[in-house]
Amino acid sequence: MKRRMHPNEINLDTELVRGLVSRQFPAWEELPIEFVAQGTVNAMYRLGDDIVVRLPFVEQGAGGIAREAIWLPRLAPRLDAPIPAVLGIGEADAHYPCPWLVLNWLPGSHPVPDQLDDPDGLAADLAGFISDLRRIDTHGAPNGYRGGSLAALDAPVRECLGQLVDLIDAAALTAIWEESLAAPAWTGPPVWLHCDLLVGNVLVAGGRLSGILDFATAGIGDPACDLMAAWSILPSDSRLVLREALWADDASWARGRGWALSQAAIALPYYRDSNPFMAESSLHILRELERPDSAPG
Numbered sequence: 300m301k302r303r304m305h306p307n308e309i310n311l312d313t314e315l316v317r318g319l320v321s322r323q324f325p326a327w328e329e330l331p332i333e334f335v336a337q338g339t340v341n342a343m344y345r346l347g348d349d350i351v352v353r354l355p356f357v358e359q360g361a362g363g364i365a366r367e368a369i370w371l372p373r374l375a376p377r378l379d380a381p382i383p384a385v386l387g388i389g390e391a392d393a394h395y396p397c398p399w400l401v402l403n404w405l406p407g408s409h410p411v412p413d414q415l416d417d418p419d420g421l422a423a424d425l426a427g428f429i430s431d432l433r434r435i436d437t438h439g440a441p442n443g444y445r446g447g448s449l450a451a452l453d454a455p456v457r458e459c460l461g462q463l464v465d466l467i468d469a470a471a472l473t474a475i476w477e478e479s480l481a482a483p484a485w486t487g488p489p490v491w492l493h494c495d496l497l498v499g500n501v502l503v504a505g506g507r508l509s510g511i512l513d514f515a516t517a518g519i520g521d522p523a524c525d526l527m528a529a530w531s532i533l534p535s536d537s538r539l540v541l542r543e544a545l546w547a548d549d550a551s552w553a554r555g556r557g558w559a560l561s562q563a564a565i566a567l568p569y570y571r572d573s574n575p576f577m578a579e580s581s582l583h584i585l586r587e588l589e590r591p592d593s594a595p596g
Contacts, residue, residue, distance in 0.1 A: 363515025407502030416506030424508035426544030446520020479557025526555025
């Protein structure tokens, strides 16, 4: 059962999606269609075996869809890791108010951090993806949803940690947050970032990386932002593989902890009752950050 997470959500169902496909892409109208996933902004409907329809269920998601329509085709040739290919760009119409995408279906499953078949191999794969992304020319690139100033998130992070005292060690996490804020800022040029390297946006097969999803918030900024994968996906023993492969110094690692903490701390109280998957993954991140081996030194 899909749960309502935000005010003013758009009501989606298979018939609405089938109508959109039939009107705008009639070559695919006879393919079977089924709901497969709902994230925090977009829903996914599988169309046949090899296609997926991606639609926002809040109108604020329209900008992310437009960003993916432009940048997925430009980024894909420069990345070794598979990312979605744009097969069609749907338009808003009288029945649905947002742009939407038709993408290819990427095989694989979401990693379960405590049940990875090859965590060091996955860490190396993630480092390779992040490195490839950082090397892409930033000319004309948008700013990432994350990757700016951690200080801008100070008030909401502290407020949200205060709402989670029944689940986490708020004092310890506040101290980590303050260390992240105090870390030297990135002074180099901004680089391409995924900005949302969480388990729900990563696919694995045979223990290794098989795909990266959801580039709706991708853009340029502080490279430490994508280090959040160290706590969202990897077990403690494999974090060093990622860190060493990316040459992350203490300041970058501290800011990376801050990006992971801010994402999870803000998401958990918001999605606690409406999105169990996001709530569980956010709680996992916060508990991993509490571990002594997450520290920069």
